[in-house]
Amino acid sequence: MSDPYFMTIAEASALIRARKLSPVELTRIFLDRIAAYDAQLNAYILPLADAALAAARTAETEIAGGHYKGPLHGIPIGLKDIYNTAGVATTGHSALFRDHVPDADAFTVALLREAGTITLGKLSTWEFAIGGASFDLPWPPARNPWNTAREPGGSSSGSGVAVAAGLAMAAMGTDTGGSIRGPASWCGISGLKPTYGYLSRRGILPLSPSLDHAGPMCWTSEDCALMMQVLAKHDPLDAASATVPPVDFAAALGGDLKGLRIGVPRHFFETDLTCEPDVLAAFEASLEVFRALGATVTDVTLSPLGLFTDVNGLITAAEAYAIHREWLQKTPHLYGERGRLRIMAGAFVTAADYVNAQRERTRLVQEVTAVMTGCDLLLMPTRQMTAPELGGYDSSAGASLTRPFNMTGFPALSVCNGFDRNGLPTSLQIAGRPFEDHLVLKAGDAYEKATSYRSARPTLSAPAAALAAN
Amino acid sequence: MSEIDPAAFDALIAQTGLTLTPAQTATLRAAYPKLQAMIARVTEPLPREAEPALIFEAEIG
Numbered sequence: 190m191s192d193p194y195f196m197t198i199a200e201a202s203a204l205i206r207a208r209k210l211s212p213v214e215l216t217r218i219f220l221d222r223i224a225a226y227d228a229q230l231n232a233y234i235l236p237l238a239d240a241a242l243a244a245a246r247t248a249e250t251e252i253a254g255g256h257y258k259g260p261l262h263g264i265p266i267g268l269k270d271i272y273n274t275a276g277v278a279t280t281g282h283s284a285l286f287r288d289h290v291p292d293a294d295a296f297t298v299a300l301l302r303e304a305g306t307i308t309l310g311k312l313s314t315w316e317f318a319i320g321g322a323s324f325d326l327p328w329p330p331a332r333n334p335w336n337t338a339r340e341p342g343g344s345s346s347g348s349g350v351a352v353a354a355g356l357a358m359a360a361m362g363t364d365t366g367g368s369i370r371g372p373a374s375w376c377g378i379s380g381l382k383p384t385y386g387y388l389s390r391r392g393i394l395p396l397s398p399s400l401d402h403a404g405p406m407c408w409t410s411e412d413c414a415l416m417m418q419v420l421a422k423h424d425p426l427d428a429a430s431a432t433v434p435p436v437d438f439a440a441a442l443g444g445d446l447k448g449l450r451i452g453v454p455r456h457f458f459e460t461d462l463t464c465e466p467d468v469l470a471a472f473e474a475s476l477e478v479f480r481a482l483g484a485t486v487t488d489v490t491l492s493p494l495g496l497f498t499d500v501n502g503l504i505t506a507a508e509a510y511a512i513h514r515e516w517l518q519k520t521p522h523l524y525g526e527r528g529r530l531r532i533m534a535g536a537f538v539t540a541a542d543y544v545n546a547q548r549e550r551t552r553l554v555q556e557v558t559a560v561m562t563g564c565d566l567l568l569m570p571t572r573q574m575t576a577p578e579l580g581g582y583d584s585s586a587g588a589s590l591t592r593p594f595n596m597t598g599f600p601a602l603s604v605c606n607g608f609d610r611n612g613l614p615t616s617l618q619i620a621g622r623p624f625e626d627h628l629v630l631k632a633g634d635a636y637e638k639a640t641s642y643r644s645a646r647p648t649l650s651a652p653a654a655a656l657a658a659n
Numbered sequence: 660m661s662e663i664d665p666a667a668f669d670a671l672i673a674q675t676g677l678t679l680t681p682a683q684t685a686t687l688r689a690a691y692p693k694l695q696a697m698i699a700r701v702t703e704p705l706p707r708e709a710e711p712a713l714i715f716e717a718e719i720g
Contacts, residue, residue, distance in 0.1 A: 495700070496700060496701065499697040499700050499701050500701050502697055503697055503698065503701060506694070514676075517677055518675075518676045518677060518678070521677070521678060521679075529683075530683065530686055530687065530690075533675075533677060533679075533683075533687060534687065534690055534694060536675040536677060537671065537687075537691060537694055538694070538698070542698045542701075542702075545698075545701060545702050545705075546701050548705050549701045549703065549705070552705065
């Protein structure tokens with residue numbers, strides 16, 4: 190048996206089901222590891238040790254009594270701290286919401302609890318899922334486990350860090366412009382931004398409601414599929430929640446990729462922005478893996494990446510400002526500087542600008558839809574670079590490879606596709622047609638199983654050394 | 660896009676109801692041309708019948 194904290198959900202659930210692995214012992218192992226190592230990573234805002242152990246005991250009793258619920262039963266997870274949790278503070282990593290204690294769980298959190306997951310705690314984020322890594326908030330920013338002087342990516346920073354470092358077996362993130370796939374990229378894990386409407390947004394602190402997506406972040410695409418099995422449920426109280434036939438995400442995995450048609454919008458990352466050479470080399474090597482698995486690869490052309498980025502940016506600015514305006518007018522001192530300024534910029538987007546951005550969005554959705562009649566998936570790097578220095582990254586600067594899929598709502602997955610010359614993860618983004626998330630996950634799973642990158646984990650400093658350094 | 664005149668920008672700020680320090684005003688004023696450039700890029704002529712998708716609803720693929 191490998192170290193339990195580095196097991197995948199697929200591995201651990203098989204042992205839990207066979208009663209060879211105790212959910213209580215597994216939860217203790219994760220809580221001990223959080224206590225030992227999180228001082229150097231800051232993944233958690235609020236560990237929930239007592240509640241986690243109580244939930245683990247319940248799970249253990251249920252399983253012992255023959256009431257095994259499924260692959261998430263007894264699995265320890267973390268929640269980005271913009272997911273409402275009943276009776277437990279949900280802060281948005283902001284002083285403004287320090288004392289915000291919701292009455293009810295977010296819809297997705299309730300689904301995960303019903304499935305038997307164990308909530309280890311609430312995870313770091315950028316303030317209200319925007320801004321950037323900040324040092325003027327009530328809690329410090331999360332650090333990349335591959336190099337703690339580097340960015341983990343955001344805004345689901347704690348989620349990416351916790352999964353990569355073995356401080357949670359899975360985590361929930363949210364993604365408005367790349368906030369699941371960015372941290373997945375720089376932390377070397379698998380993160381899925383599902384199709385818009387597949388997962389409920391209800392009970393999650395909003396940033397930009399027409400672009401916000403909830404989604405799973407795990408070590409593997411297979412684990413993301415197991416999470417989607419539970420999470421993809423219609424919510425009648427979320428106006429954007431889709432009513433689509435249920436899909437068996439786990440059953441969709443496996444087999445080869447013969448006949449799969451891959452489109453590569455090469456201009457996105459060769460001319461519309463500049464990629465680091467190691468990122469480009471990893472991407473080209475990934476295409477060879479897909480060809481070997483039976484897929485065909487063809488270049489495709491879309492509108493310039495900067496246009497997708499601008500449309501997404503303007504809609505985010507307007508919608509975020511609409512949500513935060515009153516607080517920014519009355520209590521601006523309760524925001525950190527980066528989040529405050531990012532959101533305030535939305536004050537200068539007029540109603541006409543916003544409507545025109547939505548009109549252009551519709552045109553771009555139609556364009557991508559037309560291109561994807563000729564291919565099943567789009568492939569590109571997730572980020573044009575590996576993790577930069579902590580605090581120096583501005584997610585609003587320049588074109589973004591992730592934003593096109595918030596703007597269109599199409600599903601997109603980030604998987605690790607190697608390491609650069611400094612040992613930092615590189616990543617591959619796989620995007621699909623609406624509600625073909627299962628095909629995106631199948632491709633990610635096939636790629637991960639055809640390569641060896643899931644066998645490498647970050648090496649953390651010894652706990653005592655980390656504490657002394659602080 | 661060129662910089663906005665400080666007095667004109669102060670007038671814009673006044674309309675928002677926000678209270679800003681001089682440093683915050685300067686930061687936002689420096690970012691303002693970038694925002695205006697974004698707006699200019701997404702205001703390409705579109706057919707009159709092109710309606711906004713205020714709630715995006717994807718079709719099943």
